[in-house]
Amino acid sequence: MKDSLAQKTKIxxxxxxxxxxxxxxxxxxxxxxxxxTQMLIYGxxxxxxxxxxxxxxxxxxxxxxxFGSSAYVVAVLATRYxxxxxxxxxxxxxxxxxxxxxFGLLVAHATGVYFLIITLALGMTLWxxxxxxxxxxxxxxxxxxxxxxxxxxxxxxxxxxxFYYVILIFFLICLFLMAIYVRSPFGHSLKGVxxxxxxxRVLGYHTWLHKYMSYVSAAAFxxxxxxxxxxxxxxxSPYNMDLTASIEIILMVILGGPGTLIGPxxxxxxxxxxxxxxxxxxxxxxxxxxxxxILTILYAPQGLMNLLKDxxxxxxxxxxxxxxx
Amino acid sequence: MDMVExxxxxxxxxxxxxxxxxxxxxxxxxxxxxDFGGLRAVDGVNLTIQPGERRVLMGPNGAGKTTLFNLxxxxxxxxxxxxxxxxxxxxxxxxxxxxxLGIARTxxxxxxxxxxxxSENILMACQALVRMKFVMFRPLSSxxxxxxxCNNLLKEFGLWEKRNELVKNLSHGDQRQIEVSLxxxxxxxxxxxxxxxxxxxxxxxxxxxxxxxxxxSSITILLIEHDMDVAFxxxxxxxxxxxxxxxxEGTKEEVKNNPTVQEIYLGSE
Numbered sequence: 001m002k003d004s005l006a007q008k009t010k011i012x013x014x015x016x017x018x019x020x021x022x023x024x025x026x027x028x029x030x031x032x033x034x035x036x037t038q039m040l041i042y043g044x045x046x047x048x049x050x051x052x053x054x055x056x057x058x059x060x061x062x063x064x065x066x067f068g069s070s071a072y073v074v075a076v077l078a079t080r081y082x083x084x085x086x087x088x089x090x091x092x093x094x095x096x097x098x099x100x101x102x103f104g105l106l107v108a109h110a111t112g113v114y115f116l117i118i119t120l121a122l123g124m125t126l127w128x129x130x131x132x133x134x135x136x137x138x139x140x141x142x143x144x145x146x147x148x149x150x151x152x153x154x155x156x157x158x159x160x161x162x163f164y165y166v167i168l169i170f171f172l173i174c175l176f177l178m179a180i181y182v183r184s185p186f187g188h189s190l191k192g193v194x195x196x197x198x199x200x201r202v203l204g205y206h207t208w209l210h211k212y213m214s215y216v217s218a219a220a221f222x223x224x225x226x227x228x229x230x231x232x233x234x235x236x237s238p239y240n241m242d243l244t245a246s247i248e249i250i251l252m253v254i255l256g257g258p259g260t261l262i263g264p265x266x267x268x269x270x271x272x273x274x275x276x277x278x279x280x281x282x283x284x285x286x287x288x289x290x291x292x293x294i295l296t297i298l299y300a301p302q303g304l305m306n307l308l309k310d311x312x313x314x315x316x317x318x319x320x321x322x323x324x325x
Numbered sequence: 326m327d328m329v330e331x332x333x334x335x336x337x338x339x340x341x342x343x344x345x346x347x348x349x350x351x352x353x354x355x356x357x358x359x360d361f362g363g364l365r366a367v368d369g370v371n372l373t374i375q376p377g378e379r380r381v382l383m384g385p386n387g388a389g390k391t392t393l394f395n396l397x398x399x400x401x402x403x404x405x406x407x408x409x410x411x412x413x414x415x416x417x418x419x420x421x422x423x424x425x426l427g428i429a430r431t432x433x434x435x436x437x438x439x440x441x442x443x444s445e446n447i448l449m450a451c452q453a454l455v456r457m458k459f460v461m462f463r464p465l466s467s468x469x470x471x472x473x474x475c476n477n478l479l480k481e482f483g484l485w486e487k488r489n490e491l492v493k494n495l496s497h498g499d500q501r502q503i504e505v506s507l508x509x510x511x512x513x514x515x516x517x518x519x520x521x522x523x524x525x526x527x528x529x530x531x532x533x534x535x536x537x538x539x540x541x542s543s544i545t546i547l548l549i550e551h552d553m554d555v556a557f558x559x560x561x562x563x564x565x566x567x568x569x570x571x572x573x574e575g576t577k578e579e580v581k582n583n584p585t586v587q588e589i590y591l592g593s594e
Contacts, residue, residue: 183465189458195438202429
């Protein structure tokens with residue numbers, strides 16, 4: 001009874017999401033379909049970073065590095081070696097996750113600002129690699145002409161709408177897996193690390209290992225987004241994995257609400273929309289990004305999703321008080 | 326003579342299931358020393374505690390009580406000396422390994438998970454020492470035995486009504502109680518309580534003393550306490566530290582009547 005408002009909001013939210021993401025797309029113009037595809041891919045990326053920021057309490061400034069590495073692997077294998085979808089997709093995830101396993105050894109002992117700086121530096125090395133390893137990555141020019149994959153099904157992914165639905169399926173699978181992940185015993189232990197690492201150690205948790213595994217799993221989910229992006233855009237360049245790209249993902253998480261999983265996906269939707277919408281009018285996208293960042297910190301430091309939760313709770317309290325008096 | 330065995334992983338697991346061996350002391354601290362730069366916070370302390378014993382650790386500020394706790398629970402590496410737990414050397418073990426062996430502690434300054442609910446806090450302690458804490462793709466709520474144990478603990482500790490409250494919204498008294506509950510939820514063999522009654526009202530202190538008195542007599546407890554009433558009511562033997570050194574040990578009366586202890590606590594004339 002007392003949760004009826006929260007229940008209602010949940011149902012309304014789910015219905016809206018179902019309508020907008022599943023039912024309506026055939027009626028969108030191809031511009032909007034492409035935009036929604038982008039939102040979903042970035043949604044996966046933002047949710048993966050939320051594992052680190054929202055649940056483990058570690059802000060990574062190098063998350064775009066894994067997104068980019070995975071996309072580059074797919075790009076190189078698909079264009080130069082003409083590999084099939086499965087090989088490219090799996091290789092992208094394996095390579096990016098492998099890199100995170102090595103980086104994890106360096107970052108997992110750090111917390112707070114130190115974690116931020118180390119991940120920033122490591123992210124930039126990946127960017128540097130993409131920028132400088134010209135004969136492999138094409139340097140500044142990036143790699144273009146990545147073909148849409150052939151899944152061996154009687155559908156063509158060259159059609160934006162079909163491709164959109166395939167991405168939607170990937171998004172839902174990732175959402176499902178991550179939702180279980182954060183509710184699992186391991187996910188619970190990550191929240192403990194976020195709240196008090198010293199207490200966790202005394203309780204019997206090897207906190208280094210938990211942080212390491214959290215870093216690697218965030219990178220693994222992020223690399224799924226990267227592989228999908230390479231197929232979606234058909235083009236990958238160092239600008240997809242530079243510092244600005246990493247900060248954009250952080251902003252998606254913070255705007256949407258860290259520690260809510262679906263919030264960062266929502267944040268990704270908003271940022272991707274604004275980015276495309278605004279860049280049609282002005283070149284000063286970064287200025288707008290900064291402004292959004294400041295507004296979020298000032299008016300919704302805990303993010304939109306948590307704001308909604310607090311609002312629902314507040315309304316519930318008020319009605320309870322009214323009923324009581 | 327220094328042939329003290331080290332714990333292996335298997336032994337740690339076996340140890341948790343074993344009966345307590347009452348013939349060996351639960352904790353032996355030998356010549357333990359800790360330096361912070363030029364400051365010697367703990368200076369050659371010796372301590373022997375039998376299984377099931379309740380011991381109070383006393384001493385004025387800066388006596389090295391909390392540092393001693395940090396050494397025994399493995400927060401700091403020691404600068405010298407040894408720590409034996411049921412006759413085995415744990416001096417080099419990291420704190421999470423010691424927790425797995427059954428050494429639990431509480432903090433003088435409340436150290437909980439403030440943005441989680443009370444039951445989530447207790448669950449954190451419940452799952453700490455089982456392998457399933459690494460399971461990633463199965464919801465925690467589907468582990469019914471664990472949830473049942475957590476619910477029973479919540480009722481036992483009188484926290485059932487508040488189980489869905491965030492810990493940061495609770496009163497100081499409730500937080501202090503959860504501080505102790507977290508340590509107890511791990512079924513420890515050796516419990517280190519660092520001023521559990523700090524900042525509590527007299528009624529709350531009384532309730533806490535009752536809770537501690539009710540505890541399973543097989544648990545060995547080492548308690549830091551300034552409140553003489555709690556200390557004398559709780560323990561048979563008292564150890565007094567002063568400026569990092571061992572000063573006195575004995576029953577309540579012995580310690581009360583010790584002239585050096587009186588001098589430190591009441592000042593010399």
